[in-house]
Amino acid sequence: MKKLILSVGVMSLSIFAYAQKSEVAEAKKSWDLFQAMNQAQDLQKNLAGLNKGLTHTDAAIAHEKTKNAVEPWSYRASMASAIALLDTTSEANSIAKQKIAEEAILKTEELDKKGEHKDAMANAKINIANAIQARGIRAYNKKDYATAFKIFTEITEKNPTDTSMYLNAGVAAKQAQNYAGAVKNFKKVVELNGPDAKNLLLEAINIELVNLKDTTAGLATIEQALKKFPDDPDFVGTQTDIYIVRGEIEKSQESLGKLIAKDPNKAIYHFLLGETYYKQALSVQNERQKLDPKKVKEYNALTAKMTALIDKSLPFYKKAYDLDPKATHTLEALKQIYAFKNDTKSYEEAKKLLDALQKQ
Structure with a gap:
């Protein structure tokens, strides 16, 4: 949270009729007293003093002779914003004083032709931003994630370049199961x-795939990610998985083929290409398991199809291993394939290498 700034510059008072001047002077006195105490006393006394000063500004801005004077509006903005920040006991009062402060800031900036109150208004805006953020954090800590999301979104609307608040909004949205809101803010x-x-x-893609069950949106986000992180294996791998699930194997193989042509020594691409065949084989295996055992011809046909797919995956896994002998995922895949093929010797070799890596 930004540092709390509650100080204001010296504000000169215009000459008004005595009664009006008194209201402004009393507001200044309340503000100066609050500054002098530096918040050392308890919260309720601080709030009482600020509310007293704010009451004097009520009278000053209501009177015909002082309603367009900059000083009472400036003090009003400073004191109301301070109350909005300090009052953690009443959300309603904090919000009400925030609205008063926002109105007073606008009026002060309109009247302050010489910019003498610029610093005071900057401080008041910081108080408001911190007050809103504090309310968001309190809501989040209370597990009121929907409210926290609403509050953090309010901050981003006031400051559309604050990445930390977009992140907070995204996290709160996810906790509130507002998955679309989470994705939107993470992408921002x-x-x-x-x-x-x-x-x-990666988090946005996972939400789209798992929570929203929208593979089209997931693929679109992957395309966006690959523009920022070209050929990144995490995004390429996820893209491959989506294509396989959607039955769009040719698209995946075409994409991986281009990547291998561009960088033939990147083991992960060969591994993923092997996956396009192996995962198809697993799908055929699941289909075979559901088959009536009496349907021998169909069973054998599915077995042959599964074996052919596994055989196609094997050269790519071997190439991936040659390029990266320490990749455990490749050895695990090889071990499974050798087990299926009843190639005991190769299975034991792969298992031995895998066990050795896992002990390191």
């Missing part, structure tokens, strides 16, 4: 070049 962080872009894109 990436769009604004915020930190941890890759993981946020």
Whole structure:
């Protein structure tokens, strides 16, 4: 949270009729007293003092002779924003004082032709931003994620470049099961070049695939991710899995073929190409398991199809191993294939290598 700034510059008072001048002077006195105490006393006394000062500004801005004077509006903005930030006991009062402060800031900026109250208004805006953020954090800690999302979204609307608040909004939205809201905010962080872009894109893709069950949206996000992280194996691998699930094997193999042509020494691409065949084989195996055992001809046909797919995967896994002998996922795949083929010697070799890697 940004540092709390509650100070204001020296504000000169115009000459008004005594009664009106008194209201402004009393408002200034309340504000100066609050600053002098530096919030050392308890919350209720601070709030009482600020509310007293705010009452004096009520009278000043209501009077014909002082309603367009900049000083009472400036004090009003400072005190109301301070109350909005400090009052953690009443959300309703904090929000009400925030609205008063926002109105007063606009009026002060309209009247302050010389910019003498610029710093005070900047401080009041910081108080408001911190007040809203504090309410969002309190809501989140209370597990009121929907409210937290609403509050963090309010901050992003006031400051559309604040990546941390988009991230907060995304996390709160996910917790509230507002998955579309989570994806939107995570992508906004990436769009604004915020930190941890890759993981946020992976999270957005996972939400689209798992929670929203929207493979089309997931593929679109992967395409977006690959523009920022060209040929990244995590995104390529997820893309491959989606194509396989959707039965669009040729698209996956075409994409991986282009990547291998571009970088033939990248083991992960060969591994993923092997996966396009092996996962098809697993799908055929599942189909075979559901078959009536009496249907021998159909069973044998599915077995032959499964074996052919496994045989096609094997050269790619071997190539991946040659390029990266320490990749456990490749050895695991090879071990499974050799087990299926009853190739005991190769199975034992793969198992031995895998066990050795896992002990490192």
